[in-house]
Amino acid sequence: MDIVTVAESKQPETAEPETPGSDASELAQVNPDLLVEQVKPLVHLDSLENLLNHARANSLWPLTFGLACCAIEMMAVGASRFDLDRIGAGVFRPSARQADVMILAGTISRKMGPVIKTLWDQMPSPKWAIAMGGCTIDGGPFKYPGQYAIIEGADRIIPVDVYVPGCPPRPEALFAGILKLEEKIKAGDTGWAKSA
Amino acid sequence: MGKVSVSELAQNIASMEGIAMADEGDIAKGCQHLYRSALATLRPVATLCKQSGYHLEHITCLDLRSDEGGCMRLAYQFNRQGAPDRHLLHVDLDPGSNGVTISDLFRGADWYEREVFDMHGVVIDDHADLRRLLMPEDYVGHPLLKDFTDEDPERHILAAPMPAPEAKDEG
């Protein structure tokens, strides 16, 4: 079983793209996709990474980030009936530096936007984001022509992995959203951080 | 504290200079008394209410500049504990003129006046710390004005305008 593979010679079965190592002249052209690929790891530890991804998925630590109504349903998911702890994701961390996933629960106001961006930047990679509720998807019930106060959708300021619709989504829906994120992670999605 | 009876307070307020009683057709359902007040009479009325043990329920501003005799109307509502006896005061200001603070009489008026400044742009004189309450400190514009347009330079990124209804019918 190949544990250590050198990048040029093997196409990994996971979703990771092949990393070129040799052709440095391509750097001269400003090609963003290529630049991104340059910083991807040159060495793939295939099965170990698979193991790491499973470990990450099964112990997601969310950031306590309730903004409005959806926060209550997020708390309900962490509480006794729906119990996030049984999938390992019940350890809510107040500090962004200790969290894996930011569950954006509630309407994002314009004043709050820079704060969210700061918190997102503070989170160490690998990190993911779940947009919970209609407000974080596209403004939800507060979207109307002339809305001055909110940011209509979390993906306008940070990259979002999973969208959970609802107003507010039932706790089962958020649970399903977290499970969907876990599927993504197990399939090799390492979050928005390894590059940039 | 000189607590007066309900009718006495109403009479005392009504007899102040600068107070006009509401007209026949004016409705203020839920409020027992409605007055139109000049700005100079606001503080004497507030002092009288405070001495009678009344509290300030809220301060609101209405943008009535497009009505005939356009003005910015400040509405002050005083009430007491127990069975309600609400005194609603309308202070009509010319657009661009300032109000005056009652936050030294009622500390709770502090935030209401800041919100009036933030949302309607009415400057309140003698307020200790008149800065924006709800919008960011450096925001330009007063959102609850009827002719408000959002001048935020990042608007096209953060809040895309909704498509016009005709476009939606076609699509």
Next chain:
Amino acid sequence: MADTIELVPDASDPETYFLNMGPQHPSTHGVLRIRLHLEGERILSADPIIGYGHRAHEKMAENRDYLQFLPNSSRIDYLSGMIYNLAYCQAIEHALELEVPERAQIIRIICGELNRISSHLLWLGTFVLDLGGFTPFLYAFDDREKILDILDSITGSRLTYCYGRFGGVTMDVDDVFLRRTADFCDYFKTRLNEYHELVTDNVIYQHRTRNVGVISTELIQDYALSGPVLRAAGVAQDVRKDEPYGGYERFDFDVPVGDRGGDCFDRHTVRMEEMVQSMRIIEQALACIPDGPIMAPKVPKRIRPRAGDYYFAVESARGHFGIFITSDGSDVPVRNKLRTPSFVNVSTMPVVLPGTMLADTVAVLGSIDIVVPEIDR
């Protein structure tokens, strides 16, 4: 707190420093930011900065007609979403002088009081969580789920309801609902004893809340306090008693007050007792619910209150919630001002917090039970 240190912030003093609490903080119950000026652990001044949850409810009200504002009404204070939604309906009915049938009134009262109990349960769970006790949070949420199941069965929503309509309610309740509510009341009466054992009689909890964060009678007139904060200070005032609305006048219930001057522990005992009184109202309502229609016979198709001002107040879980509507006779209000209790309660923080310790700030903020979108609207 009998402290007489000079509380004047001195920016040149190297012993003092500024600490920012929030807007992302586990104990601020939402996106509240407080800028604290501290000397060691002791607070010299506190400046709450709000607006992080501003969603423009009042501007939206001016851009849509009265019926279209109904979904907004529940989201102002989502923990008492049912009470707020019904309050808005009642405000418009008050403006239009629309009679609501008796069955609808009783149903509204039952749903409102269930909502009040669920709000206080959530307060209890999160308050003790802030103080460091994790267990009551799980108990409280479990009981709250039972209430949400009951309300879910007729409204379809767990948190933000749009159950009221002008003139009545949307769906009728059946015997299953009434039986489940009665069963819940029976169950919860004995369950409250567990909360008293776990929380009220807990030595650590008492040390954290007794003589902490006294909001006394001298602040009442200045700030127009209401709700449990006011009642904890010793004043027996409740909108349901002073200006009864929607049928509350026929029910018999007490208004609990605090007896220690208005500290955090008082606010706790007031809310616990309010849950008991809410169950009392529910049981009386279940006993006297009549048959009949749930909607007024003639509701105008277009809601156009006559030009003028209308003010309507209810007792929400947090205090006096008032809706001030100015109409010019058209479909769309000129102004819809929401007078929310949390706005008032947080504005007392610059006066209440100085002199307390930083850890007590968490206790005080939790005990006044704020919901930030209600402050910012």
